Each structure stands twice: as structure tokens, then as C-alpha cells.
Amino acid sequence: MSEPIAFLDLAAQQARIAPALRARLETVLSHCQFVLGPEVRALEQRLADYCAAAHCVGVSSGTDALQIAMMAEGIGRGDAVFLPAFTYTATAEVPLLLGATPVFVDVDPRTFQIDAEALRARIVAVRRAGRLRPRAIIGVDLFGQPAPWPALRAIAAEAGLFLLDDCAQSFGASLSGRRLGREADATAISFFPSKPLGGYGDGGALLTDDADRAALYRSLRTHGEGETRYEVIRTGVNGRLDTLQAAVLLAKLDVFDEELVLRERIARAYDAGLAECAVVPARVADSDSAWAVYSVLLADAHARDAAQMRLRAAGVPSAIYYPRPLHDQPAYRDHHDGSPLPVSENLSTRILALPIHPDLDEASVARVIAAFAQ
Incomplete structure (x- = not known):
């Protein structure tokens, strides 16, 4: 590997x-x-x-x-x-x-x-x-x-x-x-x-x-x-x-704008390579992202688990931001008024973050896409 x-x-x-x-x-x-x-x-x-x-x-x-x-x-x-x-x-x-x-x-x-x-x-x-x-x-x-x-x-x-x-x-x-x-x-x-x-x-x-x-x-x-x-x-x-x-x-500020360009390039490569196998991030209108995190959505928790297994087998890390919405965290449950927050709850079961940083080269981006899409 x-x-x-x-x-x-x-x-x-x-x-x-x-x-x-x-x-x-x-x-x-x-x-x-x-x-x-x-x-x-x-x-x-x-x-x-x-x-x-x-x-x-x-x-x-x-x-x-x-x-x-x-x-x-x-x-x-x-x-x-x-x-x-x-x-x-x-x-x-x-x-x-x-x-x-x-x-x-x-x-x-x-x-x-x-x-x-x-x-x-x-x-x-x-x-x-x-x-x-x-x-x-x-x-x-x-x-x-x-x-x-x-x-x-x-x-x-x-x-x-x-x-x-x-x-x-x-x-x-x-x-x-x-x-x-x-x-x-x-x-x-x-x-x-x-x-x-x-x-x-x-x-x-x-x-x-x-x-x-x-x-x-x-x-x-x-x-x-x-x-x-x-x-x-x-x-x-x-x-x-x-x-x-x-x-x-x-x-780091001296190279920061260059790094933002590199992050955007990686995000666009992911957009193109993953669009048929996941829901890629929607861009906020009239904006440019800093791409701290690139997260896709899978069909459900089972599909996410399967994707993480494929990625792990190919040496590709992933992360879940966030596995629980805040109102469902033990520290905050008692402060929540019970109002339903269905979107946040649903996202937590489907979201998956992929590597994105300015030193991720084209070959590594291609590996991520191939491992995810297989």
C-alpha cells in the first residue's frame, strides 16, 4: 500500500x-x-x-x-x-x-x-x-x-x-x-x-x-x-x-493567499471527481471559501461507514465534523428547549470530511477520489 x-x-x-x-x-x-x-x-x-x-x-x-x-x-x-x-x-x-x-x-x-x-x-x-x-x-x-x-x-x-x-x-x-x-x-x-x-x-x-x-x-x-x-x-x-x-x-501570512488558491484548486478537483458518488459542498453564493474543511454527504450512516472503510484501506484519512449536533451533546441537552432541529441531526449521520491542505499534491488528490469512488 x-x-x-x-x-x-x-x-x-x-x-x-x-x-x-x-x-x-x-x-x-x-x-x-x-x-x-x-x-x-x-x-x-x-x-x-x-x-x-x-x-x-x-x-x-x-x-x-x-x-x-x-x-x-x-x-x-x-x-x-x-x-x-x-x-x-x-x-x-x-x-x-x-x-x-x-x-x-x-x-x-x-x-x-x-x-x-x-x-x-x-x-x-x-x-x-x-x-x-x-x-x-x-x-x-x-x-x-x-x-x-x-x-x-x-x-x-x-x-x-x-x-x-x-x-x-x-x-x-x-x-x-x-x-x-x-x-x-x-x-x-x-x-x-x-x-x-x-x-x-x-x-x-x-x-x-x-x-x-x-x-x-x-x-x-x-x-x-x-x-x-x-x-x-x-x-x-x-x-x-x-x-x-x-x-x-x-x-505564515506571507504565503497565506497562495495557500488559499491551492485549497480552492483541491476543492474544485474534489467537486469534479466526487459529484457522482456523494453530495459535494454547495458554495455560498457570491463568496470564496477558505476551505478549512471539505465535507461531503453520504446517503446515510451505513454508507458513510463503508466509505470510511474504503478510504482507510487505501491509506486515506477522513473525519466526521460533527458526529452530534450541539443540542444532543450531554453538556448541552439540559439547556435545549426541545425544539426539533432535524437538519442538524440528519447532517451528523451523513457528513464526512476529506483531506484538504495546501501541500496535498495532485497525485494524492487523485488517490482520495479513487478510494472514495471505488
């Missing part, structure tokens, strides 16, 4: 950028400003410029980015935070950590993004029930594609809700010719190693056009400090970005 294909090949990427990466790391080792050093400020500026956002605040993880954004709005006990049921756990756990209640919303069966009409209905239902105060919407740019932002902005404006973009999986994606990062009141980014722009550990950032929010985020990420280090004016967190991670990200 041929050598196994890597689901994510960070070693190959590191080899490509090794000289620039080592130079940046050695600079940090020389100046020894390991937390919020000059590389963090440089990264913040580059990220803001890349997305045409007014402000960027580097933080310690994508999860902390979500938490700091919601802490800044005073979201807490008695508040309802609306979010998709089909996404990663961090989106739901942060409201609960702050005492708020996640309200799960079903998703579109083809794009996997939050269903705007289902969201409208959920907001109306929560208001009628009167138990919770609707306070925020979290739109998740799932798998690299944008959420339906024009609709989400309209709903948030009508309902008077804070709108947060969970862009953990989709930095580099665009909608209507504009990079994600300015679609909501604030945008949370993750630099977990598996993300399209990933560090060598945890890291994240917040983007906003609101100067007051940006100042508040900077205070909250550093224990709620004021003008000086030992002036504590609010309860904050230890959410600072390490300088070494910023240095890694600066090196």
Missing part, C-alpha cells in the same frame, strides 16, 4: 517556510518579549489591514475571543444567545460560562450555515416564552464558507441584538468581494494549528470597527487593566497572545 496521506500536513508547510519562520522566531528569542511583544502589534496591524477592519486585538485562543467579545457586551444570566446547532462546542460553551443560555438554531442542509428563517422563528419563540432576554446572535462561518451575513445583519438590527461572527474556521474567506472580518459588530478568529491560518499552539484575535469595543477587548484580555498594569477597572481574563505565536503567524 502507498504511504498514508496526511489529513493535515503541518510538517510540509513548515519545510516550505522554514527560513522565514526561523528568522522570526530567533528575533523573538533575542528580544525576549514573550507576551504581547512587538510581533503581536505587527500581527494585529496586518490582520486588520487584510480584512480592512479598523481594529484588531490579539488574544490567546478563538474561544477566548468569543468570551471576551461577549463579556464586553455584559452578556450573562437570563440572556439568550442564538447560534447554530451544527458547529464546534466552543460557540455554545462560552455563553454558558458567562451564565447565559445558548439557543440552538437549525442550519441550511446544503451550505451547513445557520438558517436565517429558522433564526427569526427562534427569536420570536424566545420572546413569546418570556423566560430569557434575546441578547446576541453568533453567526458561524462553518468549514471555510461565510454565514448568510446580509440576512443576519437585518435580523440583528430588527431585534436589537449584538451580532458576533465566529470566524474561527474561515479567516481568508470572502463574501461579495470583501474579506470576512467586518460582517458583524465583532469578529472572532482562531489560530488553532488546523485552521487555514494556524499557529503552533493556541491563539486568536478579535476584529471590530468600533474603537470603544477594541479598547474594552484590550482591557479584558489583560485582567481588566486600565491605563497602567496595576489599575484594575473591571473583571477580565488572562487572554493575551504569545509573541512566539504571533511570529509564526506573521511567517
Whole structure:
């Protein structure tokens, strides 16, 4: 059997950028400003410029980015935070950590993004029930594609809700010719190693056009400090970005646009090669994906199991994102109001992710397609 294909090949990427990466790391080792050093400020500026956002605040993880954004709005006990049921756990756990209640919303069966009409209905239902105060919407740019932002902005404006973009999986994606990062009141980014722009550990950032929010985020990420280090004016967190991670990200940003082109090329090859044996991902209209994940749909769980067996036998890895929707997770079941979320439940039984990364060569892509289609 041929050598196994890597689901994510960070070693190959590191080899490509090794000289620039080592130079940046050695600079940090020389100046020894390991937390919020000059590389963090440089990264913040580059990220803001890349997305045409007014402000960027580097933080310690994508999860902390979500938490700091919601802490800044005073979201807490008695508040309802609306979010998709089909996404990663961090989106739901942060409201609960702050005492708020996640309200799960079903998703579109083809794009996997939050269903705007289902969201409208959920907001109306929560208001009628009167138990919770609707306070925020979290739109998740799932798998690299944008959420339906024009609709989400309209709903948030009508309902008077804070709108947060969970862009953990989709930095580099665009909608209507504009990079994600300015679609909501604030945008949370993750630099977990598996993300399209990933560090060598945890890291994240917040983007906003609101100067007051940006100042508040900077205070909250550093224990709620004021003008000086030992002036504590609010309860904050230890959410600072390490300088070494910023240095890694600066090196990766130099090749990031090239990698997005390579990811798109692989996605199009999969589209063409798999269309007759699976449901390939639907493209969000007028958008470009960052292709953090390429997931197809099989007929049912049995067909998915069979596909995974074929792939494994050919040395091709696969993954299931996500085997359970959030409202069915043990940690969240008691917080769900029992509303049916059939699309999210169905997707979890049929979805399968295939390898996609910029160092996946044409021969490996062909192997994936052949193994899947046999």
C-alpha cells in the first residue's frame, strides 16, 4: 500500500517556510518579549489591514475571543444567545460560562450555515416564552464558507441584538468581494494549528470597527487593566497572545493567499471527481471559501461507514465534523428547549470530511477520489 496521506500536513508547510519562520522566531528569542511583544502589534496591524477592519486585538485562543467579545457586551444570566446547532462546542460553551443560555438554531442542509428563517422563528419563540432576554446572535462561518451575513445583519438590527461572527474556521474567506472580518459588530478568529491560518499552539484575535469595543477587548484580555498594569477597572481574563505565536503567524501570512488558491484548486478537483458518488459542498453564493474543511454527504450512516472503510484501506484519512449536533451533546441537552432541529441531526449521520491542505499534491488528490469512488 502507498504511504498514508496526511489529513493535515503541518510538517510540509513548515519545510516550505522554514527560513522565514526561523528568522522570526530567533528575533523573538533575542528580544525576549514573550507576551504581547512587538510581533503581536505587527500581527494585529496586518490582520486588520487584510480584512480592512479598523481594529484588531490579539488574544490567546478563538474561544477566548468569543468570551471576551461577549463579556464586553455584559452578556450573562437570563440572556439568550442564538447560534447554530451544527458547529464546534466552543460557540455554545462560552455563553454558558458567562451564565447565559445558548439557543440552538437549525442550519441550511446544503451550505451547513445557520438558517436565517429558522433564526427569526427562534427569536420570536424566545420572546413569546418570556423566560430569557434575546441578547446576541453568533453567526458561524462553518468549514471555510461565510454565514448568510446580509440576512443576519437585518435580523440583528430588527431585534436589537449584538451580532458576533465566529470566524474561527474561515479567516481568508470572502463574501461579495470583501474579506470576512467586518460582517458583524465583532469578529472572532482562531489560530488553532488546523485552521487555514494556524499557529503552533493556541491563539486568536478579535476584529471590530468600533474603537470603544477594541479598547474594552484590550482591557479584558489583560485582567481588566486600565491605563497602567496595576489599575484594575473591571473583571477580565488572562487572554493575551504569545509573541512566539504571533511570529509564526506573521511567517505564515506571507504565503497565506497562495495557500488559499491551492485549497480552492483541491476543492474544485474534489467537486469534479466526487459529484457522482456523494453530495459535494454547495458554495455560498457570491463568496470564496477558505476551505478549512471539505465535507461531503453520504446517503446515510451505513454508507458513510463503508466509505470510511474504503478510504482507510487505501491509506486515506477522513473525519466526521460533527458526529452530534450541539443540542444532543450531554453538556448541552439540559439547556435545549426541545425544539426539533432535524437538519442538524440528519447532517451528523451523513457528513464526512476529506483531506484538504495546501501541500496535498495532485497525485494524492487523485488517490482520495479513487478510494472514495471505488
